[in-house]
Amino acid sequence: MDHAFTGRRFLGAVGVVVLVTGLVGTWIGLHIGGARVTLWVDDVATPLAALIACVLCFRARARHSGRMRLFWLLLGCATASWTLAEVVWGYYALILDVGVPVPSWADVGYLSAIPLAVAALVVHPGTSGSGTRKARWVSDGLVVATALLFLSWELVLGPLWRSADLSTWTGVVALAYPFGDVVIVFFIVLTIRRMTGEDRLSLWCLLAALLAMALSDSTFSYLTEAAKYTSGDPIDTGWVAAYLGIALAAFSSQSSSAVVPRAEHSRPSLAGLISPLLPVLLALTVAAVEIRLGHHLDRAAWLMAFGLIALVLVRQGLMVRELLAPSRDTRDGLMQRLTHAARSEEHTSELQSLRHL
Numbered sequence: 001m002d003h004a005f006t007g008r009r010f011l012g013a014v015g016v017v018v019l020v021t022g023l024v025g026t027w028i029g030l031h032i033g034g035a036r037v038t039l040w041v042d043d044v045a046t047p048l049a050a051l052i053a054c055v056l057c058f059r060a061r062a063r064h065s066g067r068m069r070l071f072w073l074l075l076g077c078a079t080a081s082w083t084l085a086e087v088v089w090g091y092y093a094l095i096l097d098v099g100v101p102v103p104s105w106a107d108v109g110y111l112s113a114i115p116l117a118v119a120a121l122v123v124h125p126g127t128s129g130s131g132t133r134k135a136r137w138v139s140d141g142l143v144v145a146t147a148l149l150f151l152s153w154e155l156v157l158g159p160l161w162r163s164a165d166l167s168t169w170t171g172v173v174a175l176a177y178p179f180g181d182v183v184i185v186f187f188i189v190l191t192i193r194r195m196t197g198e199d200r201l202s203l204w205c206l207l208a209a210l211l212a213m214a215l216s217d218s219t220f221s222y223l224t225e226a227a228k229y230t231s232g233d234p235i236d237t238g239w240v241a242a243y244l245g246i247a248l249a250a251f252s253s254q255s256s257s258a259v260v261p262r263a264e265h266s267r268p269s270l271a272g273l274i275s276p277l278l279p280v281l282l283a284l285t286v287a288a289v290e291i292r293l294g295h296h297l298d299r300a301a302w303l304m305a306f307g308l309i310a311l312v313l314v315r316q317g318l319m320v321r322e323l324l325a326p327s328r329d330t331r332d333g334l335m336q337r338l339t340h341a342a343r344s345e346e347h348t349s350e351l352q353s354l355r356h357l
Helices: 002-028 035-062 066-095 103-121 131-163 170-196 200-225 235-249 270-274 276-290 299-322 326-354
Strands: none
Touching: 002 200, 002 235, 035 066, 035 235, 066 235, 103 131, 103 170, 131 170, 131 200, 131 276, 131 299, 170 200, 200 235, 276 299
């Protein structure tokens, strides 16, 4: 397919996602038509967005084979679980006209989607590899996940942990969402680190969608514990954006022949080396601000902070080793490229000889 046409299709899809998300967010935020109409818009738009994501994931599955086919199948099952959960949520709010209890049958669908999404990322070709490069990819994922966990702990999880009654299902469910989101983000970062530039497009869309979902889940957990959440809250726009982001990732996925993991012998890019450190900088900035304001970090926060520093040091050591000491994979890759070049040159010489004849 022509790259320019594909690019126009993708930009058009992005425009649709932004437009729909903006319209839903504006409608919910301004309560256009009153509280009841806003509730219907919210609880119909959200499962519809999840259903679109589900359909496009299964369509993407049909375009692929092997591990990529299984990846989209599992992600399609995850979005199907989210869709059923949204339908159950809407049934409580719209048909029964009652406040959705926590926990409820909708939570079964929401929480079931987390292991399915993790399983999808585990089977993705981007999680395969070996040697120092694979170790650094794993360390990158751990660094980003730990930084996000620290931020979530300081802003959401910590207060929830201290106030929630973990002997009840309500407390367990409130904490399960943010922890599950951190695990998913770890695997998506690990997968992105393994793919080439063109192949990353759908994965970046998926990462943005899952980050939007993580932000909405964390805010929902906090508001629920504080008894301040009601259906039709503006944070519901985050789930609409998340589902449409997953749909965009499935829509922009390339055929199986174009999905190629990054070569083991390729040199890491500057952006790839720096980007995992940005969440670390944000986490340490939040810690510094907390201390400056006189807020004491608890034992768990200090443990995560020191663990984050240790992970960064390990990651930097692996990076130096990778740059200064080429691995066996690097030498093998170089030999393969030289052999291929020699064969190409030999083939060119034969063609020139035939032309002279």
